[in-house]
Amino acid sequence: MKFLYLAGAILVLGILVVPSAFAKKTVKLAILPFQINASPELAYLNESLPEMLSQKLEELEIPTVNQQELDRIIEDQQVTELDLQTARDLALLSNAQYAVYGSFSQIGESLSLDVRLVEAFGLKETKALFVVKEGLINLLPAIDELAEKISQELLSQEKIAAIKVEGTQILEKDVVLMRLHIQKGDIYDPKEINQEVKRLFELGYFDDVRVKTADTMDGKELTFEVKEKPLIQAIGVVGAKELDEDDIIEVMSSKTGSVLNPKVLVEDMDKIRDLYRKKGFYNAKVSYKLESSELGRARLNITIDEGKKLYIEKIIIQGANQLDPDDIEDELALSTRGMFSWLTGSGVLKEELLDRDAAAIEAYYGNRGFMDAKVGQPEVEYKEDGIYITFKINEGKRYKVGKVTFSGDLIIDEETLFKVCQLDDLVGEEDGYFDRSKLRADIQNLADFYTNYGYAYAEANADLKRNEDNQTFDVNYVMTKGKKVYIRRVKIQGNTKTRDNVIRREMRLTDGNLFSGAKLNRSNVRLTKLDYFETVAIETVPTKEPDQMDLVVKVKEKSTGMISAGAGYSTLDKVFFTASIQERNLFGKGYNTSFSGSFGATTTRYDLTFWNPHYKDSNLGLGAQAYITDVDYDDYYDKKSIGGKVMFGYPLGEYTRLSWNYKLERYTISDLDEDEFDHDEIEEGTFWASAAYVGVTRDTTNRRINPTRGTKNTLSVEYSGGLLQGDDEFIKYIADSSWYHPLFWSTVFHWHGQAGYLMENGDDDIPLFERFYLGGINSVRGYKGRDISPRYDDGSDDKKGGVKEFFTNFEYIFPINKEIGILGLVFFDAGNVWDDDESVDFDLYKSVGAGIRWYSPLGPLRLEYGYGLDEDDDVSGGGRVEFSVGQFF
Incomplete structure (x- = not known):
């Protein structure tokens, strides 16, 4: 019994669901009056039967013509008898696709409903349907059954x-089929078919689309007949000079x-214009x-x-x-086109920057008291001589x-809070x-x-009160402080090579620390300055x-290993060659190891270095270096060295680091030209240098390469000789300082200064190659390298070097091409060197100039022009172009 009830339920659901699918279509039925073959007291069924049948069909979601409207049409047409043609005519007049007419008969207790389902255009065969029941009490079930038969037949x-x-011929049939919304099994709807034809046309692949229909035993068979646009055989470009055809x-x-598609072609024309x-x-x-050819092919020419x-x-x-329009x-x-536009790209209109610049003007006004300033949409005018842009303010x-x-949760006195803010300084x-x-900065800083x-x-928020009387x-x-927050856990993601402990x-x-924004920043x-990563993001x-x-x-x-080789030119070494292999994050442990070699006119050097910044994960840094050098000093003598260092480092606080090392070097002086250079401070032979170095560095810069603040x-x-033995005896003191400060437009002001002092550490003279010399790209630009130096008193031009030195550099650095990291700069340099019998009078050699810097694969590249402003019998000024690959000062 349970099975029978379940089967019955499924049957009822099937009867209800099938017409529901049909109901979404626009087929409409006209239910015409029934002929009543029964006793006179049942004559009322002539009108009520169509209404009851119509009501049941509507429940099955099959639309029917309003019975009152249909009665009016029958009366207007003076219809007295119904036949097949009359039923079709009435269906067409009532905008119905089908009509139903027939009779009701009662013989004894038996009753029957016999109807004809007529298609309005006469394209389909008329269907006869009937229902037989016992007893007038089953009239309503008979009508229900008839409605279901009509819906099933229509379906x-x-x-x-x-x-x-x-x-x-060119496209696959599936290209068409996959774009159709209709599917096999759907109800046929001429309006929907027309929409499908329209959709296929909109694809742009066809010149013509037609649909044929055929009736089959299973329903409608649709055939879409298409005529394809030609196949693009080749594409040519005519008239392109400034852009490559490819x-x-x-x-x-x-x-x-x-296949040629006009819609896509229009979009292509826009892309080329862009x-x-x-x-x-x-x-x-x-x-x-288009150049058409046979077999449905064409050549597409872009003009x-x-x-x-x-x-x-x-x-x-x-x-x-x-405000000043120039400002x-x-x-x-x-910007308008200028002298360096070929390099910077200025003068070219980038339309995406128009809105940005309008916003920048509003911000500029807002930062100068104009709280209600507005800037309209920029107007661009293209003329024969160029582009004119107008900003209306x-x-x-x-x-x-x-x-x-201040108000809200104040955790400290207002005097301290005022020190954090900037806006109050304007009161x-x-x-x-x-x-x-400054308002935004104050909110963030608080x-x-x-x-x-x-x-x-x-959180910090600002309530503003406008006072119109005094403007x-x-x-x-x-201030809203919230709760104090502690760090539960630090998680690390994205590192595949670098070990967690290095980070x-x-x-x-x-873990367990009290949160601190300063420590988070x-x-x-610190992670950024490691230079192991392209990006670093710490999320809370x-x-x-x-x-x-x-x-x-x-x-x-990012890659921390580098193998490079190249050639270049510098003012000191002329043509030089360099090669190196380096890994700054060896084994993912943060070890830095490198081997390099350079070969130039005056200097040859081989260098092998290893550095572990955290020995056994402690704060102690440990490393070693071995090197071989060969330097030709002004063509007067050669110095060949082989030596090594052991190096150490240890932090003294967050920004300060103590560094020390010990150097042992064996060097040989040879090729001494005594006719040109005959002085006691230098002699041929082999010597030993034993020296210790101690330095303290405080570094608050924001990054390792090209810092901005x-x-x-x-x-x-540096202590050499004395207690450490060796042939070189001296003590060298050096103070070096750099200061970076960001300015407007991503520009940076940089000041660098250095002062040095040499003193003897025994009876021997200080070696010439350890004394101070200035001039060249790393000190006072515009003067020849090592040219700023005291001379001997014998009337020769031989440089003696000094024991006291000072130089300073003022640089204004600006971006030229941010994408590849090219920077430009203008500078002012000044400096001098003094001997032990000379007082420091700060009569400095000065220079001005400009240059370009780029952090290239070979290292920091510098191309700079300096012009020496001072000249005397010993030192020549004038202009000098200098080039180097090496660390910036």
Whole structure:
């Protein structure tokens, strides 16, 4: 019995679901009056039977014509009898696809419903349907059964039995079939078929699309007949001079061997125009022509009229009444063409920067008190002589800073908080105009300040009060500290080579520490300065406990090994050759090992170095170096050396490091030209040098290569001879300092200075090659290398070297090409060297110049021109181009 009930339920569901699929289509039935063959008291069924049948069909989601509308049509047509043709006519007049008419008969207790299902156009065979029941009480079940038979019959007649494609020669049939929304088994709907034809046309692959239908025993068979557009046999480019033909074809989606698609071609023309626009050809015209051939093939010719290359001729600032338009223009990323445009790319309109520059102008005004300043959409005009860009500004009123106060969760006195802020410094100042950038900086700095006390989720917000009477804004910083947060766990991700301990030892926050924003930032800087990773990101991840968080250190490793070889030219060594192999993260343990060799006109050097910055994961750094050098000093004598060092390092706090080493070297002086250079400080022979070095360095710079902020200061002393024995006896003191400060437009100011002092450490003279000399690319540019030096008193031009030295460099560094890391700079240098019998008078040799720097695969590359401003009998000034590959100072 359970099986019978289940089968019955499935049957009922099937009857209900099938018409539901059909109901989504637009087939409509006209239910015509029934002929009543029964006793007179049942004559009312003539009108009620169609209504009951219509109601049941509507329940099955088969639309029917409104009975009142249908009665009106029958009356207008003066229909008195129903036959097959009349039923079809009434269906068409009522916008129905089918009509139902028939009779109701009662013989004794038996009743029957006999109907005809008529297709309006006469394209399909009329179907006869009937239902027989016992007793008038079963009239409603009889109507239900008849409605179900009608729905099943309609479904079988309108079902799509098969879909075929004809006419494809190039495309696969599946290309058409996969783009059709209809499928086998769907109900046939002419409107939907028309939509499918439209969709196929919109693909752009066909000149013609037609559909044929055929009735089969299983339903409708559809055949899509297509006529394909020609196959692209070849693609040619005509008129391209400034762009390579291959680059143009590469950007196109239309390819040789594909079917021509006008829609895709239009998009291709736009892509080519964009390609020209990026090169400055804003008036370029791009079109195409087809050369048809037999067998449905064609050659596609892209025709280009490049026009004239346009540069930004002028940038117009309209509405700037209270600020200097020239200063505003300096804030823009876009600029007019200049002397170095061939290198920097300036003068070319990059349309994506227009909105950026409009926002930059608004920010510029907002940082100078114009709180309501607005900048309209930039207007670009293309003329024959170039491009004109206009920025229209509505300045509005200018406001100053009123009062600055604090409220909320104050964890420290306001005096300390004022030291964190910048906006309060403008209060009462004559030019104390409101500065949005300082407001944002204050909000960030206050939140960061709270994080240093463990409040990781601290927030700072600003409430601004406008005072129109005196045109000021009062600022109230509202502090929300939240809870103190501790580090639950530090997780490391992304390192496949570098070991976890190498990363963890640079972290200044570990498991269980109280959170500190300063220590988090410092950890990021230390990991970045390792230079093992392309990217370093430390994410704070909340945990279920509100007072705990996890730190996730995500790194992306980069290659730390390098094999290089090359040739170059420097003013000291002329043509030189260099080769090296280096691994800065050996075995993923942070070991640095390298072997290098360089060969030039005056210097040959081989160098093998190993350095472990954390011996056994301690703070002690340990390393060794072995080297062989051969130096020709001014063609007067040669010095050949072989030696080695043992090196140590140890941190003294977060930014300071103590370094010391011991050097033992055996060297030989040979080829001494006594006719040209006859002085007691140098003699031929083989000697030993035994020296110790101690230095303290404090480094707060933000990165190892090309820092933009921070300082690096070193104090060192080198002790040779004396207690350490050896033939060279001297003590050398050197103080070296660099300061980097970021300026506007990603530029940097850099100051570098060095002072040195040499003293004897016994009875022997200080060797000439250990004395101080200046001049050249690493000290005072614009003067020949080692040329700034005291001379002997014998009237010769022989350089003696000094025991006291000082030089300084002032550099303004700016980006030329950020993508490949090319920097430009202008500089001012000054320096001099003094002998032991000369006082330091700071009568310095000065120079000015400019240069280019690039961190190349061979190392830091420098090409600089210096012009010496001073000249005397010993030292020549003038201009000098200098080139080197080596570490920047």
